[in-house]
Amino acid sequence: MTDKKRPISPVNGEVEHEIIKKPNNGNGNHKNNKKIIKRKYKAKDVDPTAPLGVLQFEIDEILSNHQLTREDITNNMSGILNDETIQKIYHRIVSDVTIESLSSNGDGLALIPHPDPTKKFQIVIVPFGLPGDKVEIRVFKSHPLYAESDLLNIIQASEYRDDSLINCKYFGKCSGCQYQNVNYDQQLIFKRKTIENAYKFLAPLLSATKGALPSVRSTEPSPLQYKYRTKLTPHFNIPFKKVVEERPNLGFGSKGRPTWRKDVDIKDGSILDIEECVIGTPIINQGMTNERARFSQEFKKYKKGATILLREDTKVIDKDEEIILAPGSGSTDVNGEISHLQSQLPEKQLVKTCVTASRQIVKEYVDGYTFEFSAGEFFQNNNSILPRVIDYVRSNLSIDENDAKDSNYLVDAYCGSGLFSITCSQNVSKVIGVEVSADSVKFAERNAASNKIENAKFIVGKAEEIFKSIDTPADRTSVILDPPRKGCDDVFLNQLSDYNPAKIVYISCNVHSQARDVDWFINKTDNGNKYYVESIKGFDFFPQTHHVESVAVLALKKQD
Numbered sequence: 001m002t003d004k005k006r007p008i009s010p011v012n013g014e015v016e017h018e019i020i021k022k023p024n025n026g027n028g029n030h031k032n033n034k035k036i037i038k039r040k041y042k043a044k045d046v047d048p049t050a051p052l053g054v055l056q057f058e059i060d061e062i063l064s065n066h067q068l069t070r071e072d073i074t075n076n077m078s079g080i081l082n083d084e085t086i087q088k089i090y091h092r093i094v095s096d097v098t099i100e101s102l103s104s105n106g107d108g109l110a111l112i113p114h115p116d117p118t119k120k121f122q123i124v125i126v127p128f129g130l131p132g133d134k135v136e137i138r139v140f141k142s143h144p145l146y147a148e149s150d151l152l153n154i155i156q157a158s159e160y161r162d163d164s165l166i167n168c169k170y171f172g173k174c175s176g177c178q179y180q181n182v183n184y185d186q187q188l189i190f191k192r193k194t195i196e197n198a199y200k201f202l203a204p205l206l207s208a209t210k211g212a213l214p215s216v217r218s219t220e221p222s223p224l225q226y227k228y229r230t231k232l233t234p235h236f237n238i239p240f241k242k243v244v245e246e247r248p249n250l251g252f253g254s255k256g257r258p259t260w261r262k263d264v265d266i267k268d269g270s271i272l273d274i275e276e277c278v279i280g281t282p283i284i285n286q287g288m289t290n291e292r293a294r295f296s297q298e299f300k301k302y303k304k305g306a307t308i309l310l311r312e313d314t315k316v317i318d319k320d321e322e323i324i325l326a327p328g329s330g331s332t333d334v335n336g337e338i339s340h341l342q343s344q345l346p347e348k349q350l351v352k353t354c355v356t357a358s359r360q361i362v363k364e365y366v367d368g369y370t371f372e373f374s375a376g377e378f379f380q381n382n383n384s385i386l387p388r389v390i391d392y393v394r395s396n397l398s399i400d401e402n403d404a405k406d407s408n409y410l411v412d413a414y415c416g417s418g419l420f421s422i423t424c425s426q427n428v429s430k431v432i433g434v435e436v437s438a439d440s441v442k443f444a445e446r447n448a449a450s451n452k453i454e455n456a457k458f459i460v461g462k463a464e465e466i467f468k469s470i471d472t473p474a475d476r477t478s479v480i481l482d483p484p485r486k487g488c489d490d491v492f493l494n495q496l497s498d499y500n501p502a503k504i505v506y507i508s509c510n511v512h513s514q515a516r517d518v519d520w521f522i523n524k525t526d527n528g529n530k531y532y533v534e535s536i537k538g539f540d541f542f543p544q545t546h547h548v549e550s551v552a553v554l555a556l557k558k559q560d
């Protein structure tokens with residue numbers, strides 16, 4: 001077994017202040033010993049699977065496409081940080097900038113002429129720029145290998161740009177959505193490219209081996225492309241030690257100071273004041289209206305900034321049952337009434353409210369199953385796509401289609417409140433779910449009982465220790481992995497390999513850590529080379545944004 005650690009790369013940095021004392025002039029008068037503060041750029045280690053880490057690969061790709069070296073594009077950080085004249089040369093308006101590609105974060109990337117005549121080009125990030133756009137930008141911040149900019153004007157629109165599709169007045173300034181002006185089919189193509197790039201950048205061994213990676217399947221669309229988010233977390237700031245007279249903005253973070261949307265006038269600020277979020281579900285937006293009204297009355301009571309939780313709760317009741325909303329069970333309107341919305345199913349009705357207390361228990365209705373969990377705990381945020389992803393995961397768990405269910409088992413590592421364990425339990429004789437949050441495990445057990453699932457057992461613990469307590473025969477067991485953004489750690493992947501299950505279905509909200517883990521698992525663990533990547537497919541959990549969920553299926557190679 002290998003104990004090699006995966007590398008982290010120095011990509012980005014922060015500004016540090018170095019205090020330099022002017023030398024004593026020898027006259028013994030220490031009052032004259034002025035201090036000079038020199039600003040220094042200090043590189044920080046960044047996880048290569050985080051957006052700034054991925055940017056490093058994207059920069060290298062642009063360099064290689066243009067036969068440039070890093071030396072050709074570096075910025076004079078010491079000059080920019082310590083000399084205003086140099087800073088002004090760098091932080092400038094540039095016109096006729098052609099966007100070349102998209103970053104994994106959905107920002108445009110471009111090459112612009114370098115302000116230093118001894119260099120060739122600068123790489124610049126242009127949020128809301130689309131490949132092929134010709135734009136005007138303001139460069140406002142520099143890093144050693146790239147600069148940040150605001151989009152000022154679209155000079156010539158890219159073939160991907162259709163601004164008539166924009167649904168939100170805050171689009172183009174809010175940091176939440178990147179693709180409202182891209183038609184939905186194209187958004188899905190962009191996301192597929194993100195997955196392809198993730199494997200190219202972070203699975204170098206698999207990428208270098210012919211046939212080791214299947215072509216990435218087309219991205220599964222979300223049935224709802226707007227009004228799908230069942231959770232939003234608007235926030236506000238209160239200036240330190242200040243009495244606030246005017247209600248602070250309540251909403252979401254802004255992305256720089258772009259001015260490209262000429263038809264809307266939005267007040268600048270690091271947090272935008274947002275009344276409605278077009279990707280939130282109707283009841284979440286009703287909750288937003290209620291909580292904004294309350295905040296307008298109460299903002300003077302706050303001493304510091306905070307985040308407001310808005311989480312959809314769905315009660316399933318009989319078709320003719322009277323709707324009873326318990327006091328305190330949801331966000332209330334200006335009349336003190338709990339806001340709710342109903343919808344009809346053939347046999348039942350769904351009653352939706354918006355919960356704001358993180359410890360309150362909420363319910364989701366997914367494909368005929370109900371799930372309860374604490375409002376503040378993890379649960380997938382796009383209910384509309386869940387039946388599709390569950391169906392796909394379920395169909396990929398099967399070890400051998402001819403086998404009876406009695407002889408197959410399922411391990412659901414990182415199981416949360418049991419979404420996959422419960423919905424995938426029918427085709428196996430036993431499910432074991434593992435989850436680090438005791439609260440989520442409590443709900444997983446409760447959800448199994450309420451959905452009448454009798455073959456599921458849940459363990460509180462780290463996935464890294466899971467295999468001590470698993471006694472199912474590995475050759476009849478499939479494993480679901482659905483870790484947080486950072487992915488799985490080496491200890492877990494080594495143990496998974498030692499366990500040597502028949503099938504692995506890896507679901508991930510960060511395809512970059514997924515690609516890194518899959519590469520590591522297959523190439524660096526003891527049994528990894530017994531597996532191949534059967535399929536990779538994206539699911540669009542977050543339309544209008546750059547995010548993509550990726551499902552990779554690993555199967556054992558057939559023995560000769």
Ligand SMILES: C[S@@+](CC[C@H](N)C(=O)[O-])C[C@H]1O[C@@H](n2cnc3c(N)ncnc32)[C@H](O)[C@@H]1O
Nearest residue numbers: 378414415416419435436437462463482483484
């Ligand atoms: C992306 S969520 C997936 C949850 C679940 N599969 C679902 O779809 O609702 C990741 C889950 O992993 C849990 N988790 C984080 N680190 C863990 C670890 N080391 N071992 C086990 N579970 C962990 C989190 O508490 C969270 O519930």
